[in-house]
Amino acid sequence: MTEAAFRTLYSEFRDPLFRFGYRLTGSAEEAEDLVHDCFVGLFRGGFDERRASPKTYLYGAMRNLCYKHFRDTGRETTSENAETEVAAAGGPLDAMLARETAVAVQCAVQALPVLQRETLILFEYEDLTLEEISRIVEADVGAVKSRLYRAREALRKSLAMKEAAR
Amino acid sequence: MTDRDEELRAMLRQWKAPAPTGQLDERVWSEFRGSRPPGRRRWLAVAAGVLLVAGALVKLHSGPRPQHSSSIETRVDAAGFRAVPNGTITVVEAGGSHR
Numbered sequence: 001m002t003e004a005a006f007r008t009l010y011s012e013f014r015d016p017l018f019r020f021g022y023r024l025t026g027s028a029e030e031a032e033d034l035v036h037d038c039f040v041g042l043f044r045g046g047f048d049e050r051r052a053s054p055k056t057y058l059y060g061a062m063r064n065l066c067y068k069h070f071r072d073t074g075r076e077t078t079s080e081n082a083e084t085e086v087a088a089a090g091g092p093l094d095a096m097l098a099r100e101t102a103v104a105v106q107c108a109v110q111a112l113p114v115l116q117r118e119t120l121i122l123f124e125y126e127d128l129t130l131e132e133i134s135r136i137v138e139a140d141v142g143a144v145k146s147r148l149y150r151a152r153e154a155l156r157k158s159l160a161m162k163e164a165a166r
Numbered sequence: 167m168t169d170r171d172e173e174l175r176a177m178l179r180q181w182k183a184p185a186p187t188g189q190l191d192e193r194v195w196s197e198f199r200g201s202r203p204p205g206r207r208r209w210l211a212v213a214a215g216v217l218l219v220a221g222a223l224v225k226l227h228s229g230p231r232p233q234h235s236s237s238i239e240t241r242v243d244a245a246g247f248r249a250v251p252n253g254t255i256t257v258v259e260a261g262g263s264h265r
Contacts, residue, residue: 006198014190019183028183032190039194043201098180105181124178152174159177 001043009054010039016126017062023121024066026110034065052135059128059136063118076114108158116151123148 017038021031038061041047047057070076109117118137122128130148134141 003198010194014186018186018190022183023181028186032186035186036190036193036197040197043198101177101180102182105178109178109181124175125183152171155178156174159174 001045001047006039006043009042009058013055013058014039017058020059020062020121020126021066023109023125024063024114024118025069026106030069034062034069037065038062056132056135059122059132060138063136066118067114070114104159104162108155108162111158112151112154116147116154119144119147120151120155 014035018028018031018035021034022028025031025034038058041061042058047054051057052060109120112120115137119133122133122136123130128136130141130144134144137144139147
């Protein structure tokens with residue numbers, strides 16, 4: 001792979017892969033390590049453009065690295081320190097409410113089973129299509145739809161309960 | 167079923183992901199550059215190859231020419247040639263008697 005081709009892919013996919021890894025693992029530090037490993041795998045010849053698009057390959061590789069990380073560490077999230085970035089808010093009260101919502105969302109997403117979590121993240125946060133997700137997670141579109149449906153239902157319940165508890 | 171649920175989506179997007187640090191870029195690029203021969207080393211290898219080929223060619227064309235032995239002389243002109251006149255064949259047998 002030429003430096004120019006690598007540079008193009010790196011600048012296009014660095015942030016999306018990092019966000020995906022961050023939301024899947026719950027840790028920015030771990031996500032950075034995994035993005036690093038993902039791109040190292042790319043330039044060491046792991047990518048065959050006859051078999052997959054760069055997008056599918058990179059998200060699939062990132063997913064595999066996250067799963068390997070889960071196996072190695074024996075846990076599927078790092079939710080103990082819910083360090084969240086929140087949307088810019090108007091005043092101190094808005095900021096506090098936004099932070100509370102962000103923490104609630106982070107906890108609810110990370111409480112999902114990993115298959116539902118990855119599907120939800122790719123669909124709701126990364127705007128991938130169901131077909132793209134099915135290629136990345138190596139499942140048929142029906143299974144992806146089902147996982148997304150169950151993830152949303154679980155989140156609606158969990159976030160409504162948190163809202164009611166306020 | 168997979169229609170956008172805008173209310174849920176708006177709530178989900180309250181959770182923002184941070185940006186990766188500059189350290190990530192440094193790590194990835196240093197690994198990328200380390201994985202291939204540096205430019206200077208590659209040029210040195212090419213230059214060494216060119217010099218070797220050039221040296222071999224020069225040696226091939228300027229090597230010592232083969233020396234002729236001075237004891238052998240080849241003449242191609244017919245100067246001084248004298249034909250042998252037709253004569254009678256004489257057979258001398260052992261013991262000295264002629265036939």
